[in-house]
Amino acid sequence: MAQQIDFSGQSVLVVGGTSGINLGIAEAFAENGARVAVVGRSRERLESALSRLSAAGGEAIGRCADVRDLSAVEQTVGGISDHFGGIDVLVSGAAGNFPASALDMSPAGFSAVVDIDLLGTYHVLRTAYAYLTKPGASVINISAPQAYIPMPLQLHVCAAKAGVDMVTRVLAMEWGESGVRVNSIVPGPIADTEGMKRLAPTTEARQMITDSVPLKRLGRAGDVANLALFLASPMASYITGAVMPVDGGWSLGGLSAMAAEMPRHFKPGRRD
Numbered sequence: 001m002a003q004q005i006d007f008s009g010q011s012v013l014v015v016g017g018t019s020g021i022n023l024g025i026a027e028a029f030a031e032n033g034a035r036v037a038v039v040g041r042s043r044e045r046l047e048s049a050l051s052r053l054s055a056a057g058g059e060a061i062g063r064c065a066d067v068r069d070l071s072a073v074e075q076t077v078g079g080i081s082d083h084f085g086g087i088d089v090l091v092s093g094a095a096g097n098f099p100a101s102a103l104d105m106s107p108a109g110f111s112a113v114v115d116i117d118l119l120g121t122y123h124v125l126r127t128a129y130a131y132l133t134k135p136g137a138s139v140i141n142i143s144a145p146q147a148y149i150p151m152p153l154q155l156h157v158c159a160a161k162a163g164v165d166m167v168t169r170v171l172a173m174e175w176g177e178s179g180v181r182v183n184s185i186v187p188g189p190i191a192d193t194e195g196m197k198r199l200a201p202t203t204e205a206r207q208m209i210t211d212s213v214p215l216k217r218l219g220r221a222g223d224v225a226n227l228a229l230f231l232a233s234p235m236a237s238y239i240t241g242a243v244m245p246v247d248g249g250w251s252l253g254g255l256s257a258m259a260a261e262m263p264r265h266f267k268p269g270r271r272d
């Protein structure tokens with residue numbers, strides 16, 4: 001269970017919250033008393049996420065939408081806000097990924113990732129602003145180490161997540177006056193996630209990553225959720241525009257060494 005901070009009476013929207021790290025964040029808010037909404041494309045994943053969230057104790061609702069579709073985002077976010085009477089915490093973390101070199105990746109594959117991660121983040125934040133509690137709302141974008149560590153086979157994610165962190169910084173400046181804080185969380189390698197399955201598909205690759213993390217373990221979804229709870233809480237009321245790793249120190253150097261090794265673990269030509 002994540003840390004205890006009281007979020008009773010607060011409404012939390014987690015976009016991309018139907019699995020993995022983001023579902024862990026949604027669960028942590030539910031366990032701490034918040035009303036939680038999650039959004040993703042797959043109905044099956046959404047339903048399974050909602051059963052986990054109900055078990056966590058909070059009121060939970062969900063909607064299916066693709067963040068690339070602005071009108072779907074407008075309808076979904078507006079509907080969720082109407083249901084809750086506003087949004088206190090917004091977590092935006094929908095993302096796609098597949099390992100491929102710049103030349104093996106098709107332009108459509110590049111666009112798909114940039115459109116989900118970066119354009120999707122813009123759609124979600126732009127739409128949600130009208131419904132955010134002002135002053136006081138906390139917006140958290142889920143970034144990735146690829147935003148600032150160049151990684152072979154990850155051109156699309158590197159470009160998209162670097163953009164996401166700039167969305168964080170620019171909107172922190174534009175929205176600060178209305179009392180809305182905007183921060184990025186940068187998870188490190190988190191065990192048992194789709195992201196890790198895709199980027200570290202073998203035991204050897206996972207061991208190499210573990211060895212390259214100064215704290216010598218993979219992260220847990222709860223490690224990321226704890227930072228999200230903190231950033232959304234009054235304890236972080238003077239923090240905005242920050243890009244915060246929760247990665248066991250991986251970005252200090254081990255990640256760069258591992259990035260250079262990455263192509264060894266994939267066959268050339270793989271596009272996923």
Ligand code: NAP
Pocket residue numbers: 015016017018019020021022039040041042043045065066067068093094095096116120142143144145186187188189190191193194195196
């Ligand atoms: P995940 O389980 O695949 O979660 C991705 C979520 O985004 C799912 O709910 C997915 O549901 C949703 N999604 C994907 N495309 C979407 C779209 N077009 N519209 C709406 N929702 C969409 O991934 P994860 O590995 O836990 O990663 C979660 C976040 O952490 C991502 O932002 C990722 O970049 C970041 N991150 C992960 C790691 C890691 O170790 N895993 C490390 C660093 C950063 P549907 O597919 O049903 O739409």
